[in-house]
Each structure stands twice: as structure tokens, then as C-alpha cells.
Amino acid sequence: xxxxxxxxxxxxxxxxxxxxxxxxxxxxxxxxxxxxxxxxxxxxxxxxxxxxxxxxxxxxxxxxxxxxxxxxxxxxxxxxxxxxxxxxxxxxxxxxxxxxxxxxxxxxxxxxxxxxxxxxxxxxxxxxxxxxxxxxxxxxxxxxxxxxxxxxxxxxxxxxxxxxxxxxxxxxxxxxxxxxxxxxxxxxxxxxxxxxxxxxxxxxxxxxxxxxxxxxxxxxxxxxxxxxxxxxxxxxxxxxxxxxxxxxxxxxxxxxxx
Amino acid sequence: xxxxxxxxxxxxxxxxxxxxxxxxxxxxxxxxxxxxxxxxxxxxxxxxxxxxxxxxxxxxxxxxxxxxxxxxxxxxxxxxxxxxxxxxxxxxxxxxxxxxxxxxxxxxxxxxxxxxxxxxxxxxxxxxxxxxxxxxxxxxxxxxxxxxxxxxxxxxxxxxxxxxxxxxxxxxxxxxxxxxxxxxxxxxxxxxxxxxxxxxxxxxxxxxxxxxxxxxxxxxxxxxxxxxxxxxxxxxxxxxxxxxxxxxxxxxxxxxxxxxxxxxxxxxxxxxxxxxxxxxxxxxxxxxxxxxxxxxxxxxxxxxxxxxxxxxxxxxxxxxxxxxxxxxxxxxxxxxxxxxxxxxxxxxxxxxxxxxxxxxxxxxxxxxxxxxxxxxxxxxxxxxxx
Numbered sequence: 001x002x003x004x005x006x007x008x009x010x011x012x013x014x015x016x017x018x019x020x021x022x023x024x025x026x027x028x029x030x031x032x033x034x035x036x037x038x039x040x041x042x043x044x045x046x047x048x049x050x051x052x053x054x055x056x057x058x059x060x061x062x063x064x065x066x067x068x069x070x071x072x073x074x075x076x077x078x079x080x081x082x083x084x085x086x087x088x089x090x091x092x093x094x095x096x097x098x099x100x101x102x103x104x105x106x107x108x109x110x111x112x113x114x115x116x117x118x119x120x121x122x123x124x125x126x127x128x129x130x131x132x133x134x135x136x137x138x139x140x141x142x143x144x145x146x147x148x149x150x151x152x153x154x155x156x157x158x159x160x161x162x163x164x165x166x167x168x169x170x171x172x173x174x175x176x177x178x179x180x181x182x183x184x185x186x187x188x189x190x191x192x193x194x195x196x197x198x199x200x201x202x203x204x205x206x207x208x209x210x211x212x213x214x215x216x217x218x219x220x221x222x223x224x225x226x227x228x229x230x231x232x233x234x235x236x237x238x239x240x241x242x243x244x245x246x247x248x249x250x251x252x253x254x255x256x257x258x
Numbered sequence: 259x260x261x262x263x264x265x266x267x268x269x270x271x272x273x274x275x276x277x278x279x280x281x282x283x284x285x286x287x288x289x290x291x292x293x294x295x296x297x298x299x300x301x302x303x304x305x306x307x308x309x310x311x312x313x314x315x316x317x318x319x320x321x322x323x324x325x326x327x328x329x330x331x332x333x334x335x336x337x338x339x340x341x342x343x344x345x346x347x348x349x350x351x352x353x354x355x356x357x358x359x360x361x362x363x364x365x366x367x368x369x370x371x372x373x374x375x376x377x378x379x380x381x382x383x384x385x386x387x388x389x390x391x392x393x394x395x396x397x398x399x400x401x402x403x404x405x406x407x408x409x410x411x412x413x414x415x416x417x418x419x420x421x422x423x424x425x426x427x428x429x430x431x432x433x434x435x436x437x438x439x440x441x442x443x444x445x446x447x448x449x450x451x452x453x454x455x456x457x458x459x460x461x462x463x464x465x466x467x468x469x470x471x472x473x474x475x476x477x478x479x480x481x482x483x484x485x486x487x488x489x490x491x492x493x494x495x496x497x498x499x500x501x502x503x504x505x506x507x508x509x510x511x512x513x514x515x516x517x518x519x520x521x522x523x524x525x526x527x528x529x530x531x532x533x534x535x536x537x538x539x540x541x542x543x544x545x546x547x548x549x550x551x552x553x554x555x556x557x558x559x560x561x562x563x564x565x566x567x568x569x570x571x572x573x574x575x576x577x578x579x580x581x582x583x584x585x586x587x588x589x590x591x592x593x594x595x596x597x598x599x600x601x602x603x604x605x606x607x608x609x610x611x612x613x614x615x616x617x618x619x620x621x622x623x624x625x626x627x628x629x630x631x632x633x634x635x636x637x638x639x640x641x642x643x644x
Binding site: 030032033035036037039040042043044046047050053054057061064067068071072074075076077078079080081082083084085086087088089094095098099101102105106112120122150151152153154155156157164165166172173214217218220224 | 334335431432435436438439440442443445446447448449450452453455456459471474475478480481482483484485499523524525528529532533537538539540541542543544545546563566567568569608609628629630632633
């Protein structure tokens, strides 16, 4: 009677069997990698063809860019992840958005001392367009938002805060939690807010309202008007529509360029 | 809106086109009406509006009906507008879309801009009143082109029609582009599926895949812009590309860092490097991934992340803790300083100045005074004078 499964011989056999399985496993992945490499080459060709026909469309047409981005997101592809990606190299989408990123950073830095690092998307849009000059490609607000989303990874505190149907862009690493955001949204209508308004609209206690407003003051995002009739008003320079498209002074520009 | 009459849109003899603008909506006083997207034409005699979707729908009002006009600036989410105040409709007016209106003014809403120019021209025409000098009455000869099956008009309107055709052609190009884009995306989707299945295999095997193959796979993902589902501690999201980049950065940033006291924020680096490159720019992720590899590649720079999340590049020789000692001296000399004041004194960016002061506080050398007037730092007398 043979005893199966014991002894040095059995162990050696088992090891051989395992090794064979391992090999197979590795071979399977190797096969798939080779397949992917081939498909990648084919895809590159398809992309080249697409680029030769429609590259202009992407550069000139903001609507088309939106469609393109949405489709990429749906299938799980990020065309802006790397400058070395096919999308960037062949369609030139990368350069468009990365350069826009630089321009956004510069505008935010230049205006930071005025608004504490908060700026309305409309104002950012106008300032960026001005900086780009008459002959540059048109840039939409959607383009700005996508560029800003990519900038977040640099750790400088870039954030997008929805207010009143549009957005406030944050460009400093100040902590803005839900409470702060909600007060910003309340202030958006008139450009300022008071403690009483917060108490009546949000049903908060005075202490909570005061804390939020003081935080905004400290961060330089709000200014206090103690001479207002009635009670003090907390103004947000970021929301002053009258200040939109005011020229960036040479001193401010110097602050921006490293 | 009861001052408008239906019209063919053709100019009359003696009538000249002055300016036109697409994307204009008409409002009856404060109320919206169905005329919401059209081309607005200003001639020497009339204000004409034609629906962009249905060219048959065309209305006009004589300029002589206008009392005065005003501008309404654009706001958030609102287009710029021109308000046109009108005389009451004359009794022999040609039939139009409305019999009566409770408003004596209309609003022209410029959804695609062009309000400023249009207002200027309209003001001019109202002032000059050229319609009084040029008698009209006869419409231009129209000939029906049997082959094309459409009315061919000469003059300005003919040019306008050609422009319209060109626009249609552009629209056609765009739909072709969308079609091609959809097909391309189908193929990209296949790539994503394949990469998912390979990633799963790698996860299962856990170490039976060679380093080499992992690197290859990561570079494929990078090319396609697919997020890396497999995290490896040794390389992170980095690929050979990022390694090369890290080495390049070490070369490019040496001098700028020395000029700035040995430390720069990552946003500064991003701007500096991309401005220098001009083309083939780096994505923010490329920069971060490359910087993460600096230390392991033993390059003379390193990435540092402060508690606040702010990311900086430092020279290896730079010692932020030593800089804190000199910061303490500076603050002591002045009694107290805010980040802004410190930044100006030392010649640093406010962002990095703040980080240094915060670090000094963390190390116990400085105390803060946090008030609505700002964040001010004092030497920590609790420590030194206990």
C-alpha cells in the first residue's frame, strides 16, 4: 500500500506543481500585458487620427471641451493626469489647462491681500482673460474650474465653494468648514452680512455667528464696518462687484511672480 | 411688444444694414415672451428680430417709434440689456405678434454679448434719423432659384444668408467631431476594462508579478490617464518618467532655491518650471509624483509637507529648524510680529513666513496672540522667564 502525500518525494512534487501554477499565473499576466501594449499602440493611432481632424475643435470650442471631459470622466480616464499622457501629447489638452493653472495661481496671489484668498469665479475669469491678452484662445468658466481642481494636489489650499448659483474660489490653506461656507453663501446676496441676519436666516446663536465672522476677519477674508447704521456689517471683498476687473497694480503683480 | 409688425426681413430699397447680433432675447417690459433666441438687426430704418431656429418668424419695429434707450449692465448670471422705450403704436401699423401690451418699453437681452457695440450704433441711428432722408417703399427684387429651391435675394440679406450657411457648415463639423469623439471613447473604454482585469490579476498574485512588469503596467496607465489601482510602497504612483523628471527638477531648481533662502512652495515651483518650459508643460500631479521621489533618489532637494498641508521643496542643506532660531531673534528684536510683517522684513512669501512662525510656535519658541486684528507672534516668555 503506498502512502500518498508524505515524504520528501511528495513535498518535492508539490513544490513542482506550485511552481508550475505560479509560472502559468505569471504567463497569464504577461500575455495580458503584451495585449495591452498592442492595444495601446492601436489606440495611439486612433487618437492621432482624431487629433489630425479635430484638434482645432478642442482648442477653440469650450462646449466641445466640456463634452470631451465629461466623456473621459464617464469611462474612468483623466486626460489631465499627466503631461506625458497620450491625451496631453496628441490633443494638446494638457498644455491648455496647465498653463491656465499658472495664470490662475498668479491672479490669486496678486489679489490675495485684497480679498484674503477668496475670489469669485467671475472676477477670476475676467482677470485671467485680461492677462491672456486679446489674441489668446477663449477660456470658459468650466475650463477654470477644471484647472483649479487639478491644482488642489499642490497643497496650497485651492478649493471651490458653491455660492448663489456660482462659485467662490479659495486659494489659501485656511480652514473653511460648513459653518463658514454657509455664512459666505448668505453674504453673497449683498456682499455683506450681520450677526442678526445670521441669527434670523440660519437660526444660530449669537456666539456661533460671532465665531464664524471672527474667523473670516482673522483670515483677511472679511472686513468689519463698525460705522454702519444699526449693527456692524461684515463685508467680503471677494463679493464686491464694483471691484471686478480693477487693474492688478505692478506691486501686486510682483508679489505673484516667484 | 405691440409695436412690432411681421416682416419678411428683407431690406427695402434705401434701407441699409448697420449692425447685427446673434443670441438676443426680446422681453415685453419685464415679462419674457416666446422670442428668446434670435438675430437682432439694426438698419437705418428699423430694428428687426429674426428667430434663429425658425427663419420664417421675423418681426420689426420702425426706429421712429423709439422715444429713448438705456443700458442695463450685466450682473451675475444676467446678460447685459438695452431698454427701448417706445411711442404708442400707430393705428395704421401692420399686423404683428401682439395686439396689445401693458408696457411701453421692451428689453433686448444680449446672451452672447455685443451689447456695447449695438447700443452705440442704435444711439447713432436714433440721433441721425437717417430714415427721414431716405424714402423707402419698394422691396428688393426677389428671384426664385429653381435648382436650389430657395429664394435668392441680392444685397445685404444675401450676404447674411451666406453667413448663415457657413454657420450651418460649422455646426455640421462639430457634430462630426462629436461622432468621432464617441467612437474614440468606446475604444478608450476597452483599454480601461483591460487595465482593470490586469490590475485584479496583480492584486491576486501579490508579488508574483515582477518589478519590471509593474513598471511597464504603470507607464501604460500613465499614457491612458487611468488612475493606478495598485499601490506599491516602493514606487508609489511614480514611473520612470517621474524618476527622470525628479532628476531634471533637481537641476533646474538648485539656483532658484538658493536665491530664495533654500525653500519654495510647490505652487511657486509649478509656475516657475512651467513658465520656463513654455511647451509640454507638467501637470500638477506630475510635479507632485516627481517630488515624492526626490528623497529616495538621494537628490539634493526634498519634499516637505507642513501640518497645514502646505507642500514645499527644500534644499537638503536647508534646515528649517535652524531658521526658526533666527526667526525667534527677529521676532524678539521687534517685540512681536504678524506673518505679513515678518514676510516683509525677511523677504519671504507670506505663505512660507507663516509656516516658519507656526513651526517656531510648535517648537515652543513663540506664543500666539489670536485676535480679530490678526495673528501675532511673541517670544515665548513662559519658557525663558519661568
